[in-house]
Amino acid sequence: xxxxxxxxxxxxxxxxxxxxxxxxxxxxxxxxxxxxxxxxxxxxxxxxxxxxxxxxxxxxxxxxxxxxxxxxxxxxxxxxxxxxxxxxxxxxxxxxxxxxxxxxxxxxxxxxxxxxxxxxxxxxxxxxxxxxxxxxxxxxxxxxxxxxxxxxxxxxxxxxxxxxxxxxxxxxxxxxxxxxxxxxxxxxxxxxxxxxxxxxxxxxxxxxxxxxxxxxxxxxxxxxxxxxxxxxxxxxxxxxxxxxxxxxxxxxxxxxxxxxxxxxxxxxxxxxxxxxxxxxxxxxxxxxxxxxxxxxxxxxxxxxxxxxxxxxxxxxxxxxxxxxxx
Amino acid sequence: xxxxxxxxxxxxxxxxxxxxxxxxxxxxxxxxxxxxxxxxxxxxxxxxxxxxxxxxxxxxxxxxxxxxxxxxxxxxxxxxxxxxxxxxxxxxxxxxxxxxxxxxxxxxxxxxxxxxxxxxxxxxxxxxxxxxxxxxxxxxxxxxxxxxxxxxxxxxxxxxxxxxxxxxxxxxxxxxxxxxxxxxxxxxxxxxxxxxxxx
Numbered sequence: 001x002x003x004x005x006x007x008x009x010x011x012x013x014x015x016x017x018x019x020x021x022x023x024x025x026x027x028x029x030x031x032x033x034x035x036x037x038x039x040x041x042x043x044x045x046x047x048x049x050x051x052x053x054x055x056x057x058x059x060x061x062x063x064x065x066x067x068x069x070x071x072x073x074x075x076x077x078x079x080x081x082x083x084x085x086x087x088x089x090x091x092x093x094x095x096x097x098x099x100x101x102x103x104x105x106x107x108x109x110x111x112x113x114x115x116x117x118x119x120x121x122x123x124x125x126x127x128x129x130x131x132x133x134x135x136x137x138x139x140x141x142x143x144x145x146x147x148x149x150x151x152x153x154x155x156x157x158x159x160x161x162x163x164x165x166x167x168x169x170x171x172x173x174x175x176x177x178x179x180x181x182x183x184x185x186x187x188x189x190x191x192x193x194x195x196x197x198x199x200x201x202x203x204x205x206x207x208x209x210x211x212x213x214x215x216x217x218x219x220x221x222x223x224x225x226x227x228x229x230x231x232x233x234x235x236x237x238x239x240x241x242x243x244x245x246x247x248x249x250x251x252x253x254x255x256x257x258x259x260x261x262x263x264x265x266x267x268x269x270x271x272x273x274x275x276x277x278x279x280x281x282x283x284x285x286x287x288x289x290x291x292x293x294x295x296x297x298x299x300x301x302x303x304x305x306x307x308x309x310x311x312x313x314x315x316x317x318x319x320x321x322x323x324x325x326x
Numbered sequence: 327x328x329x330x331x332x333x334x335x336x337x338x339x340x341x342x343x344x345x346x347x348x349x350x351x352x353x354x355x356x357x358x359x360x361x362x363x364x365x366x367x368x369x370x371x372x373x374x375x376x377x378x379x380x381x382x383x384x385x386x387x388x389x390x391x392x393x394x395x396x397x398x399x400x401x402x403x404x405x406x407x408x409x410x411x412x413x414x415x416x417x418x419x420x421x422x423x424x425x426x427x428x429x430x431x432x433x434x435x436x437x438x439x440x441x442x443x444x445x446x447x448x449x450x451x452x453x454x455x456x457x458x459x460x461x462x463x464x465x466x467x468x469x470x471x472x473x474x475x476x477x478x479x480x481x482x483x484x485x486x487x488x489x490x491x492x493x494x495x496x497x498x499x500x501x502x503x504x505x506x507x508x509x510x511x512x513x514x515x516x517x518x519x520x521x522x523x524x525x
Contacts (some may be wrong), residue, residue, distance in 0.1 A: 006477075006502075006506075007506050007509075007510070009511075010506060010509055010510070011478065013455065013456075013459050013513070014459060014463070015478075016455070016456060017455060017456030017457070017459040017460055018363050018367075018456075018459075018460065018478070018479070019359075020359070020362060020366055021358070021362060022358055022359075022362045022376065022379055023376065026376055026379065026380060027354075027358065027391050029380065029385075030354065030380060030383045030384070031350070031351060031354065033383075033384060033387060034342070034347060034350040034351075034354070034383075035350075037388075037390075038345050038347045038350075039347075068453075137413070141339050172384050194504045204470050321384050
């Protein structure tokens with residue numbers, strides 16, 4: 001740049017003379033506008049969905065809390081409560097004490113332990129009918145007895161003695177039908193429909209029937225006299241027995257359905273109650289010198305109770321040799 | 327956060343266009359005085375200069391996204407100021423930028439009022455060096471004054487002034503030659519003062 005286009009003295013004088021600046025308010029206004037323009041510009045998308053993980057975590061938390069609130073605590077407690085209520089009873093109870101009655105008391109709301117310590121053992125509503133409670137108690141006690149029973153006993157068919165008696169009666173009735181031509185004595189259950197017929201495999205007939213009935217049954221078991229009148233009487237008895245057998249079978253089927261659930265506890269109770277009588281009977285037979293019968297009874301007892309028989313039997317009878325039950 | 331001094335105007339403008347407000351602050355601090363004085367000397371009214379000044383920077387802010395460093399930032403900035411000034415002239419319709427060296431406009435130049443420094447009352451008021459110099463510049467024809475101000479305040483070269491004003495480089499040379507001659511003539515009696523001011 002030559003001298004005509006630039007004068008050093010003028011430049012210096014102008015630099016010294018021209019020093020005006022915009023007012024500070026104008027500076028602030030322009031800078032503020034510049035910042036606002038930058039801040040108003042669209043931001044990157046990284047902040048757009050920042051709340052997604054937060055919302056997911058909150059949803060999971062709410063669902064978890066809701067499920068916990070809606071889930072009744074009884075669903076977790078039953079096993080513990082049942083163990084707590086049963087354990088002391090089983091520890092203190094006598095061996096001969098009926099299991100069914102003890103188990104039934106566990107679920108009764110009037111039981112102090114249940115009323116004081118825990119809610120009902122099952123989540124079902126407490127206003128169940130007594131029959132339902134009995135069924136539940138019976139099934140509960142049956143399951144507990146199965147769990148306590150030895151393996152050999154558990155492998156056998158899961159039938160109560162009463163049900164087994166019913167099945168035995170049906171088998172005998174069926175055999176009586178098929179053996180119509182035979183001249184042997186009629187089935188012992190034919191003449192007494194509605195009562196539990198004593199059977200060979202019945203473990204404790206004395207408890208099932210009163211003594212006079214057993215004697216009557218023994219009388220019926222005796223072979224009929226081999227005379228024409230006796231044969232006619234036998235045929236009449238057989239036809240009546242067949243008719244009664246059908247009726248008994250029908251009734252027994254209906255009764256089985258009811259008895260199998262509700263009366264199992266009673267049967268258990270009867271079974272447990274007859275242990276002492278059964279032992280007394282064996283001891284009486286032994287003392288009377290009827291060792292064969294005592295051995296048979298002992299064999300039946302052992303057959304019924306399996307490995308538990310030794311625990312139930314007194315020492316003098318435990319050592320006694322039992323004949324195999326016929 | 328002030329930008330480093332080594333950062334060029336173009337880099338600062340690009341940074342501001344990318345969202346860096348601090349870059350604008352640095353850029354504004356560098357050029358606010360020159361632009362303001364350029365506008366102030368041209369329109370000679372402080373209030374109008376403030377308005378024009380704000381408009382220039384607002385236009386820059388709005389045009390930041392379209393900025394491309396194809397030329398010097400100063401050229402772009404003073405082009406914005408020049409355009410805003412032309413709009414102001416057109417709106418007020420009282421002044422036309424003419425060149426004193428344009429032979430076709432010699433009569434117009436002759437008809438222009440003389441420097442305020444020639445007037446006795448003004449001379450009395452502008453005793454000081456700065457005031458008389460500013461008055462001398464203000465007395466220049468608008469085209470010469472604009473070329474002079476762009477050179478002094480904006481630091482633009484002849485080519486840049488020619489590009490900004492839309493005239494040839496020789497025209498710019500002529501305008502500057504006339505302007506300096508005028509100023510020298512007005513400031514002859516101030517040589518002593520100039521020497522003192524220059525140290």
